[in-house]
Amino acid sequence: MTEPERGxxxxxxxxxxxTARMLSRHMRHVTVVxxxxxxxxxxxxxxxxxxRHSHILWSGGARIVEEFLPGTLDRLADAGARRIVFQRDAVTLGPHGWQHRFPSRQFGIMxxxxLLDWVVREETLSTGSIDVRQHTEAVQLLGEPERITGVRVRDTTSGAETTLRADLVVDATGRGSRxxxxxxDLGLPPLEEDVVDAGMAYCSRLYQAPPGATDGFPPVNIAADPHSGEPGRFGAVYPQEGGRWIVTLAGTRGAKLxxxxADFVPYARTLRDPLVADLIEGAExxxxxxxxxxxxxxxxxxxRLDAWPEGLLVLGDALAVFNPIYGHGMSAAARGVAALDEQLAKPGPHPAREAQRAISERVDDPWIMAASKDIEYVDCHVRVTDPRLTGGAADRHQFSAFIDTRALRSPAVSAVMTDVASLSVSPAELSTSRFLALMSRDELRPELAAPPLSAEELALVNLGARAPATTAATPHGLAATADSVSSARPVSEEGHPS
Ligand SMILES: Cc1cc2nc3c(=O)[nH]c(=O)nc-3n(C[C@H](O)[C@H](O)[C@H](O)COP(=O)(O)OP(=O)(O)OC[C@H]3O[C@@H](n4cnc5c(N)ncnc54)[C@H](O)[C@@H]3O)c2cc1C
Incomplete structure (x- = not known):
């Protein structure tokens, strides 16, 4: 790319x-189709x-959004979004056990x-410098194999086609990208593609949460154990604005989602803990x-294409999609936008291939985290060239199980793992001598036998009578360990409202 004027x-x-917001910092004319x-x-x-399904925006992506659109997180909070400090404010059953509710540097917006899309869209378009063409579909790239010069678009109401010229075209059309x-059509060779498909499917339902529970009760995650030899089954209860819960049940191939x-609550009962089923059984x-x-x-x-055309880039889900269970798609997309911003900020010409490489590098962390976990599920369909996924699996899984288990009970290990899970720090950190030293000297808390919920939290969701606050396990499976539960107070961090 030479100095692009029109994107x-x-x-x-x-x-x-x-992307449009970021480009408007570098170009005079930006159009969204x-x-x-x-x-x-x-x-x-x-x-x-x-x-329609639960979404979490991890801090790794949220901080980028805030950089491009200052004030967005406050606006989301004002509209009822919750800011959850992980692991302090969440209750999680990981593959290896219950996670202590340790504090950390990271958060998730729920x-x-x-609402997320609406606020980001409003903030982006309020700058007034971006032209938007709605009910307009991109149907073809214009130009030559060496350089893209625009796009042919179709009005979805009239069917009329026109051409739009540009120095730079960015494909952000999501997983259905053409x-x-x-x-x-331009005569370019096919792009290489890796696929790791554990057959993950989602089903979700909105519920009215008990009064006070969307603010005062933590989000709940029940994960599968990929080594059980059975299809993975997951469940989550996340707070949403308006006093609602979004309840998502998920499963890998063969899980019979x-x-x-009529089958929703019974499926929730098949998870590794009945907490999700208990929460929704009496909810509306x-x-x-x-x-x-x-x-x-x-x-x-x-x-990897030798001759990537000038004037064309791809990012977001059009470039890489991940199993949604890790909550990384939006943050990965934001990282790609940040990478392009850095490229465009450099002086001189910006070759498209170089910019695309920088964008693609930013999807590598979420890619390897999701793909290397999903590959372990039974009947996972794999078609990959990535050498990290084709060899040394046993060692890799053993090490990852070791640190996952340690993070459940160690505040310092948990903090680093949360840095990584939130896409704030690269998973490469887990192989450093610094991290290994930290693991060797950190003190472990006692293993949790049941979900770390306080008596106040349990009372909010009408499960208090069935769960003594300080004992280990009850016949029902609910209990709390006093030292692992901060409190049921509303969450805030760095002065932000929850
Ligand atoms: C069930 C589920 C749960 C998820 N949960 C999470 C989560 O918790 N956290 C997280 O970070 N991510 C999550 N994700 C991923 C997240 O939804 C995506 O990563 C994110 O939406 C990607 O944004 P995008 O703009 O690239 O694509 P999309 O959001 O899919 O948007 C594509 C846009 O392009 C438009 N479009 C398509 N074709 C054309 C065309 N030819 N011309 C013009 N416009 C076109 C579409 O109308 C749409 O507006 C989840 C995904 C799924 C499926």
Whole structure:
């Protein structure tokens, strides 16, 4: 790329809006092309069906959003989003046991995905410098194999086609991107692609939380054990604005995920702990059961193409998608946008291949974390060239199980693991001598026999009578360990409202 003046972003969702905002710092004319019409308030729309399911924005992505759109996190908090400090404010059953609720440097934003998109969109477009073409679909790239010069678009109402010229076209059209076809039409060779598909599917349902529970009760995560030899089964209860819970049940291939209302709670009872089932059994459902089967990890390698065209970049889900259970998609997209910002800030020409390589490097951490875990599930379909996924599996899994287990009971190890899980620190940190030294000297807390919930928290969800606050396990499985529970107070960190 020489000094680009005119940029076009294809797709106006999470990655598209952040990209448009970032480009508007470097270019005079930025246009977003979006197939849908944006709702005037936080509402679901056709182009982002995943918004029906629980979403967490990890701090690794949230901090980038805040850098491009200052004030966004406060605006989300004002609209009812919760800021959860991990692991202090969450209750998690990991593959190797219950996690102590240790403090950390990291947080996650929890609210409806429609609210996240709406606030980011409003903040982006309030700058006034970005042109938006709604109900407009990108249908073809214009130019030559060496250089893209624009895009052909179709008005989805009239069917009329026009061309838009640009120095830079960014594909942010998500997992359904037609990039492979567009490149083939230009005569370019196919892009290399890795796929790790554990057959993950999601089903979610909105519930009315008991009064006070969306603020005062922690989010709950029940994970699967990939080494059990059985299909993985997961469950989560996340707070949302408006006093609601979004409850997501998930499963890998063969888990027999429910699609009918009648099967929802029974499936939750098959998880490794009945907490999710207990929480929702008496709660009022507010929606149907919504199913999504987009759970594979898939990564394209555009940077490997010898002749990547000038004037074209790809990021967000169009570049790499991850099993949603890790909550990394939005943060990975934000990291890609930040990488492009750094490239464009450099003086001189910006070759597209170099910029694309920088963007692709930022998806590597979430890719390897998700793919190396999912590959362990039974009946996982794998088609990869990544050498880290094709050899040495036994050693890798043994080490990862060792540190996962340690993090459950060690405040310092847990803090580093949370840095990594939130995409704030690279997983390479876990192989440093610094981290190994930390593991060798850290003191372990007692193993938890049951979910670390305080009596106040249990009372909020009407489970108090069944769960003494300080004993280990009850017949029901609920209990609390006094030293592991901070309190049921509303959460805040660094002065931010929860
Ligand atoms: C069930 C589920 C749960 C998830 N949970 C989490 C989570 O907890 N945390 C997290 O970080 N991530 C999560 N993700 C991933 C997250 O949703 C995605 O990573 C994120 O939406 C990617 O943003 P994007 O803008 O790249 O793509 P999308 O959000 O998919 O947006 C693509 C946009 O492009 C538009 N479009 C498509 N084709 C065209 C075209 N030809 N012309 C014009 N416009 C077009 C679409 O209408 C849409 O607006 C989850 C995903 C799923 C499926």
């Amino acid at each position: 076009i972003v294809l797709g106006g969702s999470w990655a598209g809006m952040l 979006e197939r849908d019409v944006f709702p005037a308030e936080p509402r679901l729309r056709k182009g982002t069906p995943q918004a 609210c409806g995905r429609a 990039l492979a076809n567009w490149l083939a 429910p699609s009918r209302e 459902p507010l929606s149907d059961v919504m199913v999504s089967r987009f759970g594979a990890n898939r990564r394209l390698y555009p940077e």
